[in-house]
Amino acid sequence: MSATQLKSVGDSSWRKDGISKVTGSEQYAPDISVDRMWYGRVLRSPHAHARIVSVDTSAAEAMGAVCLTFADVPQTRYNERIVSTPPCLYRDRTVVADKARHVGEALVGVAAPTEELAEKALRSIKIEYEVLQVITTIEQAQKDGADPVHDTVLLNGEDKPIINNVAVQRTIDVGDTVKGFAESDFVIERSFKTGRIYHAQMEPKTVICQPEADGGITVWASTQSIHNTRILLGQIYGLPLNKVNVKKVALGGAFGSSIQMNSVTPIGVGLALKSGHPVKIATTREEDMHDHVRYPSEIKLKLGMKKDGTLIAGEMHAFEFKLKQYVGLGGTFWGQGPASKCIIRSDGVPELLKTGAELINWDKRPKPGSQTGRMRRGIGMARGFHTSGVGHAKASGAEMIDYSGAIVKLNEDGTVDLIQSLMDHGGGTNHAISKIVAEELGVPNHMVGISPCDTRTSLYDVTTHATRGIYAGGAAALKAAKAVKEQIIDWAARVLDVLPESLVIEPDQELGQGVIYCPNLAERRMTVGDLARYLHLNSLGTISSSQSMRQVNCPPAYVSYYVDVEVDTDTGQIHSRRAALGSDCGTVVNPALASGQLIGGLSKGQGYALTEDNQWDPVTGELASKGFWVDGKTPSISESPLVADIETHFAHTYEPTGPFGAKGLGEAAKNPAAAAFANAVYSALGIRFYELPITPEKVLAALAEQAAGKTARAARQAPAPVPVAE
Amino acid sequence: MKKHTVRFSLNGTPREITVNANELLLNVTREQEKLTGTKYGCGIGECGACTVHVDGRPTLSCLQLAVAVDGAEVVTIEGLAKGRELDPLQKSFLDNNAVQCGYCTPGMIMIGRNLLDENPNPTEEEVRTHMRGQLCRCTGYASITKAVMGAGKCATGDFKIPAE
Numbered sequence: 001m002s003a004t005q006l007k008s009v010g011d012s013s014w015r016k017d018g019i020s021k022v023t024g025s026e027q028y029a030p031d032i033s034v035d036r037m038w039y040g041r042v043l044r045s046p047h048a049h050a051r052i053v054s055v056d057t058s059a060a061e062a063m064g065a066v067c068l069t070f071a072d073v074p075q076t077r078y079n080e081r082i083v084s085t086p087p088c089l090y091r092d093r094t095v096v097a098d099k100a101r102h103v104g105e106a107l108v109g110v111a112a113p114t115e116e117l118a119e120k121a122l123r124s125i126k127i128e129y130e131v132l133q134v135i136t137t138i139e140q141a142q143k144d145g146a147d148p149v150h151d152t153v154l155l156n157g158e159d160k161p162i163i164n165n166v167a168v169q170r171t172i173d174v175g176d177t178v179k180g181f182a183e184s185d186f187v188i189e190r191s192f193k194t195g196r197i198y199h200a201q202m203e204p205k206t207v208i209c210q211p212e213a214d215g216g217i218t219v220w221a222s223t224q225s226i227h228n229t230r231i232l233l234g235q236i237y238g239l240p241l242n243k244v245n246v247k248k249v250a251l252g253g254a255f256g257s258s259i260q261m262n263s264v265t266p267i268g269v270g271l272a273l274k275s276g277h278p279v280k281i282a283t284t285r286e287e288d289m290h291d292h293v294r295y296p297s298e299i300k301l302k303l304g305m306k307k308d309g310t311l312i313a314g315e316m317h318a319f320e321f322k323l324k325q326y327v328g329l330g331g332t333f334w335g336q337g338p339a340s341k342c343i344i345r346s347d348g349v350p351e352l353l354k355t356g357a358e359l360i361n362w363d364k365r366p367k368p369g370s371q372t373g374r375m376r377r378g379i380g381m382a383r384g385f386h387t388s389g390v391g392h393a394k395a396s397g398a399e400m401i402d403y404s405g406a407i408v409k410l411n412e413d414g415t416v417d418l419i420q421s422l423m424d425h426g427g428g429t430n431h432a433i434s435k436i437v438a439e440e441l442g443v444p445n446h447m448v449g450i451s452p453c454d455t456r457t458s459l460y461d462v463t464t465h466a467t468r469g470i471y472a473g474g475a476a477a478l479k480a481a482k483a484v485k486e487q488i489i490d491w492a493a494r495v496l497d498v499l500p501e502s503l504v505i506e507p508d509q510e511l512g513q514g515v516i517y518c519p520n521l522a523e524r525r526m527t528v529g530d531l532a533r534y535l536h537l538n539s540l541g542t543i544s545s546s547q548s549m550r551q552v553n554c555p556p557a558y559v560s561y562y563v564d565v566e567v568d569t570d571t572g573q574i575h576s577r578r579a580a581l582g583s584d585c586g587t588v589v590n591p592a593l594a595s596g597q598l599i600g601g602l603s604k605g606q607g608y609a610l611t612e613d614n615q616w617d618p619v620t621g622e623l624a625s626k627g628f629w630v631d632g633k634t635p636s637i638s639e640s641p642l643v644a645d646i647e648t649h650f651a652h653t654y655e656p657t658g659p660f661g662a663k664g665l666g667e668a669a670k671n672p673a674a675a676a677f678a679n680a681v682y683s684a685l686g687i688r689f690y691e692l693p694i695t696p697e698k699v700l701a702a703l704a705e706q707a708a709g710k711t712a713r714a715a716r717q718a719p720a721p722v723p724v725a726e
Numbered sequence: 727m728k729k730h731t732v733r734f735s736l737n738g739t740p741r742e743i744t745v746n747a748n749e750l751l752l753n754v755t756r757e758q759e760k761l762t763g764t765k766y767g768c769g770i771g772e773c774g775a776c777t778v779h780v781d782g783r784p785t786l787s788c789l790q791l792a793v794a795v796d797g798a799e800v801v802t803i804e805g806l807a808k809g810r811e812l813d814p815l816q817k818s819f820l821d822n823n824a825v826q827c828g829y830c831t832p833g834m835i836m837i838g839r840n841l842l843d844e845n846p847n848p849t850e851e852e853v854r855t856h857m858r859g860q861l862c863r864c865t866g867y868a869s870i871t872k873a874v875m876g877a878g879k880c881a882t883g884d885f886k887i888p889a890e
């Protein structure tokens with residue numbers, strides 16, 4: 001089916017959760033409260049690395065508070081992220097720690113009838129610490145004799161020792177690199193550093209846990225996966241899963257930070273179970289900033305290439321593996337680190353590059369180092385991708401879990417309920433999937449509602465991560481919709497007395513209904529609503545389907561970035577002035593929202609490239625920002641390009657394995673940003689930066705060095721990297 | 727701690743509440759009044775998620791003592807729509823897809839509404855200046871800027887009727 005024939009998929013009507021979000025009635029975890037609820041607070045470590053010698057909670061308990069210390073929690077270690085199967089799960093966490101491993105580590109949970117009392121009780125707790133060596137860099141950690149951060153790690157039931165703070169090393173060899181480098185025309189060796197980025201999702205992590213009379217628990221939590229949260233809570237507290245119910249509530253952004261079960265979630269549950277009261281823990285921004293981060297990385301890269309830019313050999317020593325090579329239609333593609341592989345069946349890269357180049361005036365980009373004034377402009381580009389989901393990813397004997405479920409049911413008036421546990425981070429995934437269902441059923445988009453649900457009433461969904469929402473979650477819903485459609489057609493054929501094969505269903509906007517009809521027998525028609533009522537009044541049952549599915553492919557969702565910057569050589573500041581952002585996400589299900597995700601990606605990518613770095617003080621291990629968000633340097637409206645200076649565009653591709661031709665978009669939207677900005681700065685100044693973020697301080701230092709002639713010499717020795725590897 | 731009685735109007739309804747002197751308006755609206763549309767994002771004036779109107783002025787409710795709104799008119803995001811009729815700016819946010827996760831949205835709409843009350847047709851520069859204290863991690867601000875600038879159209883009824 002070509003995109004032009006689609007009715008719901010590809011239209012830009014209001015998102016279904018839009019009205020509740022603009023009126024303030026949408027409920028996020030922090031907005032939930034229940035009767036008899038107590039408030040929880042968490043005592044966090046002031047030390048970066050310390051063993052707990054003793055904890056005295058007697059004063060807190062005397063005030064009527066309930067405390068949760070290491071002695072109160074199950075001692076079995078777990079991995080808070082359960083996307084992989086056990087052979088690959090390194091378990092090193094407990095609900096609260098017996099040893100502080102970073103400033104802000106959760107050590108004791110406290111609950112009391114009021115927040116004020118909980119805070120007072122928390123301050124009365126006395127902890128004696130044995131302070132250990134502060135380790136904030138990879139070099140320090142690996143030195144002989146460095147204090148171990150984790151003594152051992154649990155893998156598949158085996159307690160594995162950790163030597164020099166290295167828990168696992170992986171070597172991946174593909175092909176013959178010695179031969180490859182020998183045959184290369186150019187060999188480039190570089191080291192890169194990326195910053196420590198705070199996710200800065202607007203919703204601080206929150207949990208509410210209500211103990212139930214039957215010994216079970218009901219949980220509302222900030223999470224990317226209600227089912228993984230349920231499984232982990234069941235494992236930790238020894239509860240059968242039918243006694244653990246995690247509710248789906250709106251998520252105020254995550255950007256990967258809720259892929260794992262958040263640290264406060266099991267603490268809230270432990271406090272609720274111990275006190276017998278519902279307990280709510282809503283973290284403060286300061287706590288949240290101490291709680292999660294995108295890890296910094298150091299990458300040593302060696303690449304061998306032919307004169308035309310074809311990469312033929314690569315070697316990488318990285319603390320994050322990120323070598324991804326572009327291949328065209330039909331090629332085998334590696335994604336998700338070394339774990340997953342797919343076959344490319346839709347490829348919009350050539351179109352993206354062409355359109356982006358035209359939009360930004362790529363041919364007119366300033367020659368690096370050709371400008372002299374105070375303000376210098378530069379244009380840079382980069383291309384990136386993310387696989388849509390992980391397909392059949394296998395690594396080190398483990399599998400990545402990757403499947404989704406959906407229930408689709410026809411209501412008694414012809415409207416449809418979509419029940420799916422898959423979380424929407426804000427990009428509109430649930431809305432998009434409801435459109436996929438409408439499209440398949442042949443009913444108008446507004447007929448399909450997104451049901452509130454919980455783990456008891458929905459099928460498993462691994463988690464909304466890895467750009468998989470629409471591609472994998474949408475495919476599961478499509479499978480259920482197909483089964484529902486078959487039943488609708490089947491029943492309608494009987495009622496209308498025609499063969500099922502002769503019937504089609506199409507949305508009728510005027511009627512606001514799906515209409516089932518026989519194209520060459522005009523009078524044999526009825527609306528989906530008529531059929532639903534007929535089935536209901538004749539007690540013939542509910543049409544529904546519940547389906548699970550795993551996508552075996554994981555097609556790369558490509559993104560291209562062309563950015564235009566202005567560098568102030570007096571202050572060192574880099575201003576983001578124009579951008580052309582392209583996405584190959586296959587069929588675009590929500591065009592306006594997809595475009596918004598690209599622009600959001602630009603903002604986050606700009607922060608990553610130019611300003612954000614949530615560093616720790618190397619001596620004390622304290623967060624340099626001290627938990628102040630403005631010091632985390634999340635970009636604001638003032639740093640964004642003007643509206644008219646941001647263009648978004650989409651490749652005209654159709655992914656045969658995706659629902660109605662769709663692939664993912666989410667994470668891909670940000671991936672090439674940093675490289676594009678670094679290239680733009682090179683175009684403006686003739687200086688290459690290999691370390692993020694490219695702060696004004698670094699720019700001024702490099703300019704001074706350039707003036708002294710050093711950079712010019714270095715640049716002559718190394719061939720300029722080729723922008724596009726095709 | 728000594729309790730204080732505060733009388734104020736909340737979304738047009740007269741309210742009388744008893745609070746501690748250190749109680750914040752944000753907590754009063756969210757917890758006592760159960761109006762959870764106003765969000766906590768940082769609690770220290772960094773993000774704008776908690777923006778409400780106090781006597782028409784945009785106010786960070788996380789920095790506002792509840793006792794200080796005695797006698798004032800407080801409007802939160804829940805007070806913007808007239809019955810089932812959305813405020814033009816709320817419509818404009820939907821038309822322009824300026825809502826992603828939606829967590830910043832109430833604050834964005836409250837500050838945007840305040841700008842439009844003073845200046846119904848703001849330029850992009852004016853929008854940027856007025857909204858520079860509001861953080862949004864999802865949208866990159868372009869759609870929000872368009873929504874505020876385009877709200878005038880929605881006010882005259884010249885807005886897109888949603889397909890549904």
Ligand code: FES
Pocket residue numbers: 765766767768769770771772773774775776777786787788789
């Ligand atoms: S919560 Fe008030 S400014 Fe952030």
Ligand code: FES
Pocket residue numbers: 202252253426824825826827828829830831861862863864865
């Ligand atoms: S829409 Fe998510 S923070 Fe603005």
